[in-house]
Amino acid sequence: MKVVAISGSTIGSKTKTAMLKVIAIFKQKYPQHEVILLDLAEYKIEFSDGRNYFDYEGDTKYVTETIMAADALIIGTPVFQASIPATLKNIFDLLPIHAFRDKVASIVVTAGTSKHYLMAEQQLKPILAYMxxxxVPTYVFIEEKDFLRKEIINDDIIFRIxxxxxxxxxxxEAFEAIHAIKDAKYDF
Structure with missing residues (x-):
């Protein structure tokens, strides 16, 4: 399985810290799977202009093709102005409408306060459903108070990750089994 973890902001450290923890746990528990971090702060990504994702070049092409090749996505996002960052929205805009068909997506949200916990439900999940x-029904929501010196200090957060x-x-694995059953119905 190829898993792509996206740190969906170009500023701040909490989302990247959270995504690095997710990746560390993934590699510890499931070392047989490939896990890649796409930290959007490390790439120069063009704004979407309506072209197909494979027509872009450089970092934009690499990021979009890496996402398209994934079996599973872990989308890490901070909350900016009660919404997802423009950087992350741009990634969604660069991809085709059905980009996430047959992919499993999960969410990790970092926020300064608990008042923004519904952002994932009201904004991010509908985008993922549209695509x-x-x-994954549950997501991890991490507040400012759960971090100290670029580390997650709340054991409950670690458990939820x-x-x-x-x-x-x-x-x-469940969707792979479903697809195998569906494919077995065809005799070619």
Missing amino acids: KAHT ERLVEDIVLTV
């Missing part, structure tokens, strides 16, 4: 992702990683693997 045809199989979204471990559970999210497990849910991702189980969901991918």
